[in-house]
Amino acid sequence: MLTIGQLADYAGVTVKAIRHYHERGLLAEPDRDSSGYRRYTAEDAIDLVKIRTLAHAGVPLARVKDLLDADPDALAAAIAEIDHDLEDRIAQLLRTRDQLAQLRGGDRLFVSPEVADHLDDLRRLGVSERQTSLERGGWILMQTASPEDASLWIAEKRELMADPEFRALYLEHDAAYDWAADDPRLPVLADRTRKWFAGHHSCSETSRVPDPAIARLAAQSQPGASSPAWDRLTQLMNG
Numbered sequence: 001m002l003t004i005g006q007l008a009d010y011a012g013v014t015v016k017a018i019r020h021y022h023e024r025g026l027l028a029e030p031d032r033d034s035s036g037y038r039r040y041t042a043e044d045a046i047d048l049v050k051i052r053t054l055a056h057a058g059v060p061l062a063r064v065k066d067l068l069d070a071d072p073d074a075l076a077a078a079i080a081e082i083d084h085d086l087e088d089r090i091a092q093l094l095r096t097r098d099q100l101a102q103l104r105g106g107d108r109l110f111v112s113p114e115v116a117d118h119l120d121d122l123r124r125l126g127v128s129e130r131q132t133s134l135e136r137g138g139w140i141l142m143q144t145a146s147p148e149d150a151s152l153w154i155a156e157k158r159e160l161m162a163d164p165e166f167r168a169l170y171l172e173h174d175a176a177y178d179w180a181a182d183d184p185r186l187p188v189l190a191d192r193t194r195k196w197f198a199g200h201h202s203c204s205e206t207s208r209v210p211d212p213a214i215a216r217l218a219a220q221s222q223p224g225a226s227s228p229a230w231d232r233l234t235q236l237m238n239g
C-alpha cells in the first residue's frame with residue numbers, strides 16, 4: 001500500500017497532479033485508513049502510469065478516461081485521431097514561427113518587397129520616420145484594395161524617387177511639416193512643385209488615381225497625416 005506521496009514519486013508526477021486526476025474522475029480516490037491516510041494499491045499505480053503516459057502524449061484529459069479501458073482497436077483509432085490533431089497543431093505553430101520570423105523583417109511582413117525596398121530607401125535618404133510611417137500605412141491600404149494598381153504605383157514612385165529634383169522636393173515637403181503656416185518658404189516650395197509636375201506630364205497622365213475612399217481612409221488612419229504648414233502648402237499648390 002502506498003501513500004499519495006509515495007505514489008507520486010513512483011509514477012513521476014506531483015501530488016497536485018494526482019489530486020487533479022481525482023477531481024476529474026480519472027483516478028479513484030481511496031478512503032482513509034484508521035491512521036487518516038489514503039492508501040493506494042498497485043492497481044492505482046498502474047492506472048496512474050496509464051493516465052500520465054496518455055496525458056504526456058498529448059491526449060486531452062477529457063478523453064483519457066474513455067481510453068483507459070478501451071480495447072486495442074478503439075485505442076489505436078483514438079490515438080490516430082489525436083495524432084492527426086497534433087499534426088494540425090504543429091502545422092499551425094510552424095506557420096506562427098514563420099510569421100514571427102517575418103516580423104524580424106519589419107515592413108516586409110505587411111507590404112510587398114518592392115514597397116519594403118522603397119521604405120528602406122526613404123530611411124537611407126534621411127526621410128523622417130513620421131513620413132515613412134505615413135507611406136507604409138498608405139501602401140498597406142492600397143495593396144489590400146488593389147494589388148495590381150499598387151504594383152504599378154510603387155514602380156512609378158520608385159522611378160520618381162530616382163529623379164534628383166523630385167527627391168529634393170520630397171525631402172523638403174517632409175521637412176515642411178514642422179514649418180509655421182506663414183513660413184515664406186511655403187509659396188516657393190509650392191511653385192517649385194507645380195513647375196516640376198508641369199514638366200512631367202507623362203507620369204501624371206498615365207497614372208491611375210487611387211480610389212478616393214481608400215485615399216481618405218489612408219489619411220484618416222494616420223494621426224500625423226497633416227500639419228498647418230502642409231495644409232497651407234496644399235492650398236498654395238491647388239490655388
